[in-house]
Amino acid sequence: MVTRREVLIGAGLAGLHLAAGQAAEPPARKSTANPASPTPAWPPYRNTFAIDGASGFGFIYTEGDAAATAKELEAQRAAGVGAVLTTAAPQGRFWLDDDAFERARKTVGQWHAIAQRHPEHLYIVRDGADLTVERRGERTGVILGFQGTEPLGEDVGRVQLFRDLGVRVIQLTHNRRNLVGDGCTEPGNAGLSNYGHAVIATLNEKKIVVDLAHGAPRTVSEGIAACKAPMLISHTGCRALADLPRNVHDAELRAMAKRGGVAGMIFWPYLRTDTQPMAVDVIRHIEHALKVCGEDHVGIGTDIGVAPIERTPAFEKDNREFMKGMVEDGIFEKGRPADLYTFIPDLNMANRFEVLAGMLSQRGHPDARIAKILGGNFARVMTEVWG
Secondary structure, X not given: OOOHHHHHHHOHHHOHHHHHXXXXXOOOOXXXXXXXXXXXXXXXXXXXXXXXXXXXXXXXXXXXXXXXXXXXXHHXXXXXXXXXXXXXXXXXXXXXXXXXXXXXXHHHHHHHHHHHHOOOXXXXXXXXXXXXXXXXXXXXXXXXXXXXXXXXXXXXXXXXXXXXXXXXXXXXXXXXXXXXXXXXXXXXXXXXOHHHHHHHHHHHHOOOEEEOOOEOHHHHHHHHHHOOOOOEXXXXXXXXXXXXXXXXXXXXXXXXXXXXXXXXXXXXXXXXXXXXXXXXXHHHHHHHHHHHHOOOOEEEXXXXXOOOOOXXXXXXXXHHHXXXXXXHOOOOOOOOOOXXXXXXXXXXXXXXXXXXXXXXXXXXXXXXXXXXXXXXXXXXXXXXXXX
16 A cells, blocks of 8 residues: 555655645645736747756646646646656555556556646647747647656566557666665665666667666666667756755766756756755756756756645645654755755746746856756757657
8 A cells, every 4th residue: 555655755746836736635726827027037948949857737626627627737737837747656566566557557647638638728749849948839748757666667568569569668676676776765776676777778779768767776777788779867956065865966967968968957956965955056066067068958846746836734734744854764864954845935926947048148158058947958869869
């Protein structure tokens, strides 16, 4: 049986507010309008195809709730994001979870049904042509991915099956060890297994992007070396700035860049080892990664939901329980603030990409570089792999 804590930990991609929807009433959200920004924070944003390398919507959890679904659609339009890479499979579970395969197929099917119900808002991304401003219009593309290879079991033949169903990105591990390799919380740092090498070879052959986020250092470095195509580290931070297991070392960032890959900077508390990260910390990690990798290899993978969070008393209480469980399970180290958030408080708005782009512009980054960071680099890797 899955505990509430496991649900919360396993749903980090969609944010705490989406994960709570599996176990309790989801917290209310503020309007996704942006009253504080009457003029564009970064004028080129409207013509930029932004990609969040780790995000999601709550549509699966709000089915049957018209008001909640309307809020999600409002957030989708306000965000103006071209596409989001969302998790369509169980994550963070032991590989012995026999129903991971069936649950993944079910969730992928749900996303196709959701896109069909809201064709003016959403579409399933299948190839590089879908990652253009012309193709998206006012919609947001949904890139289906896995955070962990548990749905594959021991059968690499399932890679083709999931590709046929629309899955386009597969992350090798979550925090724990699985058949492919070690996740970032494993003390043994065992790296890739023989099966892991076979999985990477098959993903390359079947034109699915390899994602190395959440990997242990050896899993990340060996995965980079094994890939015959550009790879992603979809949501991470720079370990040189915050020495935490979920972040990656400069050596790994350099190796990834040499192979054409992209690392997305996360919005989680991994950006600091002490207090709550803010927008300035996101920028610090982006700028450090730019120095290490170059502007063609840095993106954004927030690991939070598209909709902003209303910090109600109920949410604050639930968040403290969540953080307590994260510390007990070793995801966060002891001594962090009890009211730590898995989002960036001063970027807690739907159009956070546009606002962040404005901040980067004010710091002197040219528009072309900002467009790459916001999504152009992810689009390049995905288009090269998918065609």
